[in-house]
Amino acid sequence: MRLDETDRAILNRMQDDLPLIPHPYAAIATELGIPESELLHRLSRMKEERIITRFGPFFDAAAMGGAFCLCAMAVPVENFETVLTKVNAHAEVAHNYERTHRLNMWFVLATETPEGIEATADAIERETGIEVLRFPKLQEFFIGFRVAA
Amino acid sequence: MIDAKDREIIEALQGGLPLMPAPYARVAERLGMDEDALLFRLAELKSRGVIRRIAAAPNHYKLGMTSNGMTVWDVQNDRVTELGTQIGALPFVTHCYERPRALPDWPYNLFAMVHGADRDEVEEKRAEITAILGDACRAKDILYSTRILKKTGLRLKAKG
Structure with missing residues (x-):
């Protein structure tokens, strides 16, 4: 799917916070100078095409009393798929990426309690026999998550 | 911390916000509550940082950021x-x-x-x-x- 200028303007605007009002799409459409129906149609299409992976509230597990933790493992290449299946089977594994390093599997644990991080990481170590290095955030230098479309 | 009602709201929204003119009215109806009450709760969750923002998550790969x-x-x-x-x-x-x-x-x-x-x-x-x-x-x-x-x-x- 090719994105035209209007799609790009929508995508850029929709990465910013949406107002908490009964008709948020109408407000954004007015800002962008297009009818609400067109905005909704284009958004639906971008979602179907997976250009937008998700649209809605971003929750912070830590503010709910839970926790996030970046974890890494050095997985032998020959066992990669077996280990991957065991790691991904945990619902607490929110994102998982293969990366170019001896530590080749990097995932984020999101749990509803701080204890859940240690419990899940320990369980993965038991199940796979591989150490799970834990890199909780100490400080976040957050400005905004934006991709210019 | 969050209470049982907050939890229901979060569960109803974690898949995303409906793409329709009055999305909160639809979610409120599913939860059996008023739209105003839902918006009030959401504003409170936002002020406490439980909701960081309501926005789109783009797919970097599809945008050519491969x-x-x-x-x-x-x-x-x-x-x-x-x-x-x-x-x-x-x-x-x-x-x-x-x-x-x-x-x-x-x-x-x-x-x-x-x-x-x-x-x-x-x-x-x-x-x-x-x-x-x-x-x-x-x-x-x-x-x-x-x-x-x-x-x-x-x-x-x-x-x-």
């Missing part, structure tokens, strides 16, 4: 806050964190995610970070992602 490098740096502890703030403000850095080192294998304490159309573009951006960190940086590396193995985001477990 190269994604996790740049990592060993920065002097007494300068990491000052320098992390500068790196986090760069327009091409999407996430920037201070994290603990895992010595001896992992000497890096500053992580900055850099996206680009290809590895050359990511390397150019990485060189800008190198220049900013200067002498405060003792070692560095970059880990490119070669495969997304899972991407679901936060999921609350169903509670009885």
